Amino acid sequence: xxxxxxxxxxxxxxxxxxxxxxxxxxxxxxxxxxxxxxxxxxxxxxxxxxxxxxxxxxxxxxxxxxxxxxxxxxxxxxxxxxxxxxxxxxxxxxxxxxxxxxxxxxxxxxxxxxxxxxxxxxxxxxxxxxxxxxxxxxxxx
Numbered sequence: 001x002x003x004x005x006x007x008x009x010x011x012x013x014x015x016x017x018x019x020x021x022x023x024x025x026x027x028x029x030x031x032x033x034x035x036x037x038x039x040x041x042x043x044x045x046x047x048x049x050x051x052x053x054x055x056x057x058x059x060x061x062x063x064x065x066x067x068x069x070x071x072x073x074x075x076x077x078x079x080x081x082x083x084x085x086x087x088x089x090x091x092x093x094x095x096x097x098x099x100x101x102x103x104x105x106x107x108x109x110x111x112x113x114x115x116x117x118x119x120x121x122x123x124x125x126x127x128x129x130x131x132x133x134x135x136x137x138x139x140x141x
Contacts, residue, residue, distance in 0.1 A: 001085065002061055007048035011039050018111070027111040093121040 008017040014031040053061045107118040
């Protein structure tokens with residue numbers, strides 16, 4: 001997120017190019033539709049090589065500044081969890097799986113080389129699995 005440049009966003013198509021992300025891998029991921037207008041406003045006066053999130057001096061935002069902004073956002077929304085940026089990645093994956101997204105697609109979006117890494121997120125979704133009823137529920141007399 002800190003290295004994200006304007007040229008990495010395809011806002012109309014809701015696509016984000018993540019370059020040298022976790023594991024130093026490039027990948028493509030998706031943007032939320034409700035961020036579209038805010039992102040368009042943020043980058044309207046920027047050049048393709050500019051960072052999307054900049055410091056007051058126009059430089060790349062530091063990780064400590066970004067974490068501070070994130071903590072302030074948590075406080076404003078009254079979310080009382082010990083969350084980090086990685087929590088967002090984890091939540092993204094978990095919600096995709098809970099909404100029925102194929103595990104292989106989630107693997108691609110997260111940039112995991114090994115499907116087992118992605119499968120670790122399925123453990124969190126077990127309460128959802130417990131709500132599924134077998135189609136073989138019938139009375140035998």
